[in-house]
Amino acid sequence: xxxxxxxxxxxxxxxxxxxxxxxxxxxxxxxxxxxxxxxxxxxxxxxxxxxxxxxxxxxxxxxxxxxxxxxxxxxxxxxxxxxxxxxxxxxxxxxxxxxxxxxxxxxxxxxxxxxxxxxxxxxxxxxxxxxxxxxxxxxxxxxxxxxxxxxxxxxxxxxxxxxxxxxxxxxxxxxxxxxxxxxxxxxxxxxxxxxxxxxxxxxxxxxxxxxxxxxxxxxxxxxxxxxxxxxxxxxxxxxxxx
Numbered sequence: 001x002x003x004x005x006x007x008x009x010x011x012x013x014x015x016x017x018x019x020x021x022x023x024x025x026x027x028x029x030x031x032x033x034x035x036x037x038x039x040x041x042x043x044x045x046x047x048x049x050x051x052x053x054x055x056x057x058x059x060x061x062x063x064x065x066x067x068x069x070x071x072x073x074x075x076x077x078x079x080x081x082x083x084x085x086x087x088x089x090x091x092x093x094x095x096x097x098x099x100x101x102x103x104x105x106x107x108x109x110x111x112x113x114x115x116x117x118x119x120x121x122x123x124x125x126x127x128x129x130x131x132x133x134x135x136x137x138x139x140x141x142x143x144x145x146x147x148x149x150x151x152x153x154x155x156x157x158x159x160x161x162x163x164x165x166x167x168x169x170x171x172x173x174x175x176x177x178x179x180x181x182x183x184x185x186x187x188x189x190x191x192x193x194x195x196x197x198x199x200x201x202x203x204x205x206x207x208x209x210x211x212x213x214x215x216x217x218x219x220x221x222x223x224x225x226x227x228x229x230x231x232x233x234x235x236x237x238x239x240x241x242x
Contacts, residue, residue, distance in 0.1 A: 015106070035225075060224075066216045069187060069209060074216070075179045081219045082172060088226060089165065095230070096237065100161045104229040108141075113222050114164045115141035119153070120218045121171040128203045128211035129178070131192030137167060146199050175215070187212070 041049045057063050062084075065077035092100045092110055103109040108116065119140030126132050138154040141147070147155050187209040195204075203211060 013106075060220070062220060066213065066220060069184060071179065071182050071184065071187070074182075074187075074212070075176075077216055078172075078175060078179060081216065081223065084223050085168075085219075088223065088230070089161075092161070092230060095233065099230070099233060102233060104232045107225065107229055110226050110230070111159065111161055111164055112141055113226050114161075114168060115139050115157070115159070117219060117222060118164065118167050118171065119146075120215055121175075123200050124203070124211050124214045124218075125171075125175060127198065128191045128193050128200070128206070129208055129215075131194060133194050133196070133198075139164065139167065142199065150199060 038052075039049055040047065041052075062077055062080045065073045065080070068074060068077070088110075100110040103112070118137050119142045122134075122136045122140055123142075126134060136150055136152040138152060139157045139159045140153055141157075142150070142153060147153050187207070189208050191203060191206050191208045191211045193204045193206075193211075
């Protein structure tokens with residue numbers, strides 16, 4: 001276990017770090033942002049995640065639909081997610097040229113985010129929900145170690161926004177067709193994950209509903225990240241023009 005005593009970590013950035021069971025004692029935390037998979041977070045003796053989760057549900061009712069086991073709710077959730085992405089796409093088209101390729105604070109650009117969701121679809125829907133072994137879409141973007149091990153993915157790909165959207169629309173139609181006919185029993189079945197060592201290897205044994213949930217959660221979370229970064233870009237644009 002690493003221990004930091006009397007360290008000045010002002011402005012530090014922890015990216016893709018596992019901070020499970022971390023203890024922060026006597027610390028000063030002002031103007032701090034935390035984005036990640038956070039559970040059982042206790043601040044000054046108060047477990048705050050129940051509040052955070054309920055507040056997120058209030059602000060984003062689609063989260064309740066995403067967690068439902070009812071096909072009708074899942075269909076509604078998917079429609080809402082697609083509508084949200086469509087609105088954000090129209091927004092970025094109205095922004096300065098190449099805004100869709102601009103990242104903020106080391107985060108993915110909008111195009112890179114959409115490429116990641118192409119990869120999520122290939123991984124968690126096509127492979128895990130449908131059980132297919134088709135090659136990954138070359139423009140898909142995964143974590144660095146996955147990009148290294150899956151030779152079908154092209155790390156040098158630089159597709160345009162429209163090229164990524166064409167793939168995304170095709171993938172969305174596949175999900176919509178599947179959701180239109182899926183039953184609660186089918187959702188509860190064990191996912192037909194191919195018996196190989198391709199990504200994601202830890203999906204074996206999960207239910208179809210869980211694998212679909214990963215797709216929906218990724219769509220919601222990354223849309224939030226994308227909107228956050230477009231907001232920052234807009235504020236920067238306004239500041240530079242004032």
